[in-house]
Amino acid sequence: DIQLTQSPSSLSASVGDRVTITCRASQSISRYLNWYQQKPGKAPKLLIYSGSILQRGVPSRFSGSASGTDFTVTVSGLQPEDFATYYCQQSYSVPFTFGPGTTVDIK
Amino acid sequence: EVQLVESGGGLVQPGRSLRLSCSASGFTFEDYPMGWFRQAPGKGLEWVGFIRSRVYGGTTEYAASVQGRFNISRDDSKAIAYLQMNNLKTEDTAMYFCSREDYNNDYSFDYWGPGSLVTVSS
Numbered sequence: 001d002i003q004l005t006q007s008p009s010s011l012s013a014s015v016g017d018r019v020t021i022t023c024r025a026s027q028s029i030s031r032y033l034n035w036y037q038q039k040p041g042k043a044p045k046l047l048i049y050s051g052s053i054l055q056r057g058v059p060s061r062f063s064g065s066a067s068g069t070d071f072t073v074t075v076s077g078l079q080p081e082d083f084a085t086y087y088c089q090q091s092y093s094v095p096f097t098f099g100p101g102t103t104v105d106i107k
Numbered sequence: 108e109v110q111l112v113e114s115g116g117g118l119v120q121p122g123r124s125l126r127l128s129c130s131a132s133g134f135t136f137e138d139y140p141m142g143w144f145r146q147a148p149g150k151g152l153e154w155v156g157f158i159r160s161r162v163y164g165g166t167t168e169y170a171a172s173v174q175g176r177f178n179i180s181r182d183d184s185k186a187i188a189y190l191q192m193n194n195l196k197t198e199d200t201a202m203y204f205c206s207r208e209d210y211n212n213d214y215s216f217d218y219w220g221p222g223s224l225v226t227v228s229s
Contacts, residue, residue: 043219
């Protein structure tokens with residue numbers, strides 16, 4: 001199975017900050033890495049697919065990038081509604097796996 | 108507008124069975140693979156399994172943790188996906204989500220239902 005690690009596991013930030021979350025895959029997954037945002041008591045929301053493509057309707061302050069087996073999601077100018085938990089997920093091979101999540105809370 | 112709604116959750120004793128339904132609307136259901144996920148209380152997301160569209164044989168894949176106990180099926184005429192859960196264990200307690208797998212976008216899961224809570228306890 002492909003393992004995904006995320007760093008950091010949590011971070012505290014202020015509105016307007018630029019934050020970056022990293023996801024590392026245990027083996028090559030090409031571009032098949034997706035990012036989801038989840039707020040408490042809600043379903044996950046797809047933010048970015050194929051490593052760097054913004055899902056329709058997602059604000060442009062979110063961006064994704066990839067380098068080998070390392071993937072990042074960046075929020076440029078954190079907004080109050082962005083405080084949530086972020087998960088990466090690989091769709092390269094079954095079983096699809098998620099990273100453990102990164103919680104972004106208010107400093 | 109794409110909508111997914113899960114139903115059928117509840118409290119069930121260990122060893123018993125439960126079937127969740129995922130009712131879909133707003134898209135051509137038969138064209139899309141459908142996935143199931145779960146999230147135990149206070150934990151991260153876990154992929155449970157998915158079912159391919161009929162064009163691709165309607166075949167299924169499962170996580171090792173549920174293989175042999177859970178079964179995913181679909182009724183394209185009703186636009187419903189099912190998750191049949193047998194021999195339930197306490198560790199199956201979780202919120203269960205269904206999701207549409209977007210084969211056009213590298214098999215990401217683009218729409219999700221609000222979830223259905225399953226509690227396995229005696």
